[in-house]
Amino acid sequence: MKDKIHEQLSALLDDELADAEQSLLVRQLVKESGLREQLSHYQVVSDALHDKLPQQIDTRFHERVHAAVQQEAAINAAPSRYRALLRPLAGLAAAASVAVVAVVSLQTMHQQDPAATPSVATAPTVDSYIRAENAPTPVVPARGLDVYLVNHNEYAVNRGMQGMLPYVRIVGQDMRPEDSREAE
Amino acid sequence: MRLLLVVLLAVSGQAVAQGDARKWLDDMSGALQSLDYDGTFVYLHDGKLEAMRIIHRMDKGGQRERLVSLTGSAREVLRDDKMVTCIMPDNKSVMVGQSRPPQPFPVVPRDLDSVSPHYLLEDVGDDRMAGYAARVIAITPRDSFRYGYRFWIARDTRMLLKSDLTDVDGKPIEQMMFTRLSIGDDIPADDLQPSLTGDGYTWHSQVNVRRKPSHPEGKPAWQAGKLPAGFSMTHFQHKRMRDASSDAQHMVFSDGLATVSAYVENVDSVQEPLVGLSSMGAMNAFGVLRDGFQVTVVGEVPPATVEMIATSLNPAGDNE
Numbered sequence: 177m178k179d180k181i182h183e184q185l186s187a188l189l190d191d192e193l194a195d196a197e198q199s200l201l202v203r204q205l206v207k208e209s210g211l212r213e214q215l216s217h218y219q220v221v222s223d224a225l226h227d228k229l230p231q232q233i234d235t236r237f238h239e240r241v242h243a244a245v246q247q248e249a250a251i252n253a254a255p256s257r258y259r260a261l262l263r264p265l266a267g268l269a270a271a272a273s274v275a276v277v278a279v280v281s282l283q284t285m286h287q288q289d290p291a292a293t294p295s296v297a298t299a300p301t302v303d304s305y306i307r308a309e310n311a312p313t314p315v316v317p318a319r320g321l322d323v324y325l326v327n328h329n330e331y332a333v334n335r336g337m338q339g340m341l342p343y344v345r346i347v348g349q350d351m352r353p354e355d356s357r358e359a360e
Numbered sequence: 361m362r363l364l365l366v367v368l369l370a371v372s373g374q375a376v377a378q379g380d381a382r383k384w385l386d387d388m389s390g391a392l393q394s395l396d397y398d399g400t401f402v403y404l405h406d407g408k409l410e411a412m413r414i415i416h417r418m419d420k421g422g423q424r425e426r427l428v429s430l431t432g433s434a435r436e437v438l439r440d441d442k443m444v445t446c447i448m449p450d451n452k453s454v455m456v457g458q459s460r461p462p463q464p465f466p467v468v469p470r471d472l473d474s475v476s477p478h479y480l481l482e483d484v485g486d487d488r489m490a491g492y493a494a495r496v497i498a499i500t501p502r503d504s505f506r507y508g509y510r511f512w513i514a515r516d517t518r519m520l521l522k523s524d525l526t527d528v529d530g531k532p533i534e535q536m537m538f539t540r541l542s543i544g545d546d547i548p549a550d551d552l553q554p555s556l557t558g559d560g561y562t563w564h565s566q567v568n569v570r571r572k573p574s575h576p577e578g579k580p581a582w583q584a585g586k587l588p589a590g591f592s593m594t595h596f597q598h599k600r601m602r603d604a605s606s607d608a609q610h611m612v613f614s615d616g617l618a619t620v621s622a623y624v625e626n627v628d629s630v631q632e633p634l635v636g637l638s639s640m641g642a643m644n645a646f647g648v649l650r651d652g653f654q655v656t657v658v659g660e661v662p663p664a665t666v667e668m669i670a671t672s673l674n675p676a677g678d679n680e
Contacts, residue, residue: 217431224400224411224430227540320632321645323601324658326446326457327566328621331595331612332660342660344536345641346446347427347435348403348410 181211322346381481382468384497387518388511394418395519398551399541400430405534405641417547426552438554443567447556454558457566468617475616478502478590487512489521490538499617504528505588505665506618507642517543525642527662534641564602579676580609582624582655586672588665590615601625613659613669620659620666622673630654637663646670 181204193201205211223229329342396417403410411430416423422441429435433450444457469475484496489512499509508530512522522537580596595612601623608625627633627649634647634656645658646666650673657670 220431221402221409221411224402224539227400229400229411229430229540320630320634321638321640321658322446322448322453322455323564323566324621324623324645324656325640325643326444326455327599327601327610327623328619328658329444330458331621332619343427343437343439343444343446344403344412345405345534345643347412347429347437348405348408348432349435349450349640 322349377483378472378476378481381483381497381499382472384483384495384513384518385468385481385499385511388497388513388520391514391518392416392520393423395517395543396545396547397519397541397543398545398547399538401536401538401541403534403536404532406639415547415551417552424552426554428555434556436554436556438552445554447554447558447561449556449561452560453562453564455564455566475590478506478615479508479617484510486515490541492516492519492521492541494521500530501528503589504662505591505668506615506661507533512537519543525660566600566602580611580624581676582609582611582622582653582673583676584611584613584622584669584672585674586668587613588615588668591620591665591669599623601629618659618661618665620657620661620669622669623656623658624653624673625656627652627654637667639663648673651675 181201220229325342325346329346332342398413398415400411400413403412410432412427413430414425414427416425418424423439425437425439427437427439433448435449436447438445438447439459442459444459446455446457448454468481472481475481479502480498480500482498482500484498487494487496493515494512495515497511497513501508504527506528508526508528510524510526511520513519514521519541521541523535524532525534526532580593584593591613592615593611594614595610597610599608599610601608607629608623611622611624613620613622633649633654634645635649636647638645638647642660643658644661644663644666645656646663646669647657648655648670655670655673657666657673659666
């Protein structure tokens with residue numbers, strides 16, 4: 177279901193979504209803060225992948241999207257106006273399906289590196305990219321696990337073999353209840 | 361005789377190759393600690409892709425590091441040689457823990473014989489990553505009780521550029537990769553300051569209190585009846601967990617590369633008992649309630665490993 181919404185968003189921004197579906201999608205954006213946050217998240221990840229992050233991340237981006245689509249819905253604009261509204265705000269054409277973006281853009285970066293020189297012994301390239309489709313089915317982390325992880329990291333981080341991952345795991349978690357992210 | 365010579369040469373060749381791989385890993389660990397860098401990277405775990413920024417500076421005062429999420433709930437970790445502060449806006453809490461000073465010991469034990477039965481170290485070859493010439497080093501587990509690693513290490517600075525953490529079949533479980541990295545530039549002090557003050561948040565401190573061990577000779581009162589091959593207990597201490605009233609017995613187990621922690625604490629001091637498996641990327645935890653105690657085992661190891669250790673931990677007398 178989530179995939180379908182993200183596909184619809186991509187189609188909307190590409191001007192390929194039927195009018196009836198456009199109206200439904202904008203209504204969902206008005207209702208669901210989780211979806212707006214997801215757009216914001218995708219935007220940042222997409223920018224990071226393309227090294228186009230601004231100096232300051234706009235953490236209130238999804239709120240601005242909310243205000244804009246509410247205003248637009250209120251005046252019952254023609255569907256085509258939604259595109260004009262969302263495109264300059266979000267610039268999400270390349271970010272609607274971020275997993276695909278990740279694979280494609282990393283491969284592109286890798287292959288088009290202008291400074292690239294022939295490798296002496298080339299590492300397996302297929303494994304060189306971040307591949308979202310290989311991700312395992314997640315087990316939801318238990319609340320309260322942070323206490324153990326922070327403590328354990330004292331030992332794990334010093335081994336060095338983990339690289340930066342011990343604290344990356346803590347920063348990468350979002351322990352807000354799922355319902356608070358999915359809908360208002 | 362000729363066959364014996366061929367076998368000996370092959371074995372010594374493999375040892376040299378593993379030694380080379382170990383040197384790259386040691387250098388990478390040193391670079392992560394000693395270089396000044398500011399970078400943006402993406403982190404893939406549990407089907408989610410996150411963007412983060414890391415800023416690291418080494419000066420006379422030691423290491424200082426700030427790691428901040430650019431997506432999600434803006435969690436932030438600040439770390440120096442003494443303290444770790446985790447600011448977590450999602451549950452409005454700040455956790456302060458201890459840092460252990462950087463250890464001089466190598467990433468991989470000098471005695472490769474101790475890890476060779478469980479891992480294969482390989483220098484895979486050259487590649488390019490994030491615009492840098494890189495060397496790829498792989499650590500492959502020989503059984504399903506531990507994870508494998510693949511590191512892309514910058515040839516000139518030895519800085520980590522990308523890492524994959526994989527299962528025994530080589531399938532990635534966690535991946536991180538820099539998309540922007542500047543090394544050696546001046547790091548302004550302001551960039552190492554937290555963006556959140558933690559005002560109005562609940563603060564928890566794990567800073568240790570000296571307390572007499574509850575068991576003679578400072579040995580743990582609990583012990584593991586069963587451990588995966590190669591694992592042994594390397595450390596034991598009493599550890600403050602959330603506040604002054606919560607104290608845990610903390611045992612650390614290692615196979616030379618992977619590290620697992622086991623905590624045994626009175627169940628009354630635990631707000632929400634943890635029972636069964638829980639995961640955070642490649643970090644797995646398994647909780648068991650036994651004899652009025654919460655037993656929690658966590659580590660960057662597969663679920664089967666934390667489960668085996670957690671379910672075999674018993675009061676010492678029960679195993680004797």
